[in-house]
Amino acid sequence: QVQLVESGGGLVQTGGSLKLSCAASGRTFSSYAMGWFRQAPGKEREFVAVITRSGATTVYADSVKGRFTISRDNAKSTVYLLMNTLKPEDTAVYYCASSNKIVARDRADFGSWGQGTQVTVSS
Numbered sequence: 633q634v635q636l637v638e639s640g641g642g643l644v645q646t647g648g649s650l651k652l653s654c655a656a657s658g659r660t661f662s663s664y665a666m667g668w669f670r671q672a673p674g675k676e677r678e679f680v681a682v683i684t685r686s687g688a689t690t691v692y693a694d695s696v697k698g699r700f701t702i703s704r705d706n707a708k709s710t711v712y713l714l715m716n717t718l719k720p721e722d723t724a725v726y727y728c729a730s731s732n733k734i735v736a737r738d739r740a741d742f743g744s745w746g747q748g749t750q751v752t753v754s755s
Contacts, residue, residue, distance in 0.1 A: 634658040634730050634744045641726060641749030644718055648753070652713040654728030654746055661709035662686075665731045667742055668702060668713045670724035670751075677727070679737040681713065689735060696722075718753045725750050 640652040654666070667682040681692045681702040690702050701714040711728055726749050729742035736742065 634661065634664060636728050636730065636744055636746035638726065638728050638746040638749040641751045643752045643754060646719060646753055646755050648718050649716045650718065650751060652726055652749060654711045656709040662706040665733055665735055666704055666711040667729050667731060667736065669727045669729060669739065672724040677739060682735055682737055683711065684735050691735060691737060720753050720755045723751060723753050
């Protein structure tokens with residue numbers, strides 16, 4: 633198991649930017665694909681982005697493609713989510729998660745989760 637702690641959330645105006653971080657400890661970070669999910673009030677937790685172990689491949693939800701960028705630094709055991717051109721509909725609790733799959737976007741394929749960080753985009 634890997635332990636995950638997110639940070640970097642906050643309140644931002646429409647059109648603004650935030651960069652989330654997720655620090656991992658425990659098992660070897662580079663052996664996991666890492667993903668970001670989000671959950672808005674009253675909604676299901678949804679996939680946002682995933683990055684493979686080496687960082688060579690990334691996959692995004694259509695709703696964030698072109699605005700969000702996932703990246704990782706295996707030396708620092710950290711995965712990032714840079715969010716640009718934020719919209720009110722991006723408001724949610726954002727979670728990072730680890731997967732033993734090469735690449736995944738289904739919640740069931742992710743075994744460890746962080747506690748989440750709140751992102752609020754004001755209109």
